Amino acid sequence: MENNQERIIKQAHFADNLSRYWLTPLTIILILSIVGIPLLLLWLPLGSYFIQRYINNMSTELTSKKLVVRKGIFTRTENTVPLDKITDMALIQGPLMRFFKLHKLTIETAGQSGNGALLSLTGIVDVEEFRSLVLEQKEKLNQAKPSNNQDENNDASVISILQQISATLERIEANTNHNKND
Incomplete structure (x- = not known):
């Protein structure tokens, strides 16, 4: 689905130990509960099989204008995030993630509804480099946008027209009140 104006800059890859990271929390709980052993x-x-299938279905690519994330086993989802809408990209690493040398990359956008990140990607290889590439491409897009002088001129003319309308309405109201008093 690449058109002439968009090229793929980077295809993210996921760490080999990501499935072990996702298996670990429930494994620990089952061991500690004794009855869960x-x-x-x-x-x-079963967990290994489905987690590996999930990871195999995950893909993340950075194009010249957007970030595309696909994931899911039974219900496949594809999120397309325009780079100019990204407001924050945070790297998170909890204790278990540090043990597995993994990071979670969260992506927030302007206008997103609800709390928390719009997208959360765990286990991207060289996540710092991927994040930097996304931010660099976002900056390039922002620099390539036409200047806002025309928008500022349009805003000034709209304000002027609104002021004229307001003055006209005040005159009409004053005439209406004057005629009522006569």
């Missing part, structure tokens, strides 16, 4: 016999093979 027999469930480990189901969780480890």
Whole structure:
């Protein structure tokens, strides 16, 4: 789905140990609960299979104008985020993530509804480089936009017209009040 104006700048890759990271929390809970230990016999093979399928279906690409994220097993989702709408890209690394040497990249946009990040990507290889590329491309897009002088001139003319309308309405109101008093 690439057109002549958009080129793929970077295709993100995900860390090999991402599936182990996602398996670990429930594995720890099952071990600590003691009664969950027999469930480990189901969780480890099934969890590994579905998590790996999920990771294989994940893709993230940076184009010259947008960030495209695809993921899901049963319900596939594709999020397309225009670069000029991105307001924040945070890197998060909790204790378990530090152990696995992973980061979570969260992406927030202007106008998004709800709390939290619009997108959350865990386990991108060289996440700092990927984040820098996204921010660099966003900056290039902002610099390439036409100047706002024409917008400022349009704003000034709109304000002038609104002031004229306001003055006309005040004159009409004054005439109406004057005629009522006569």
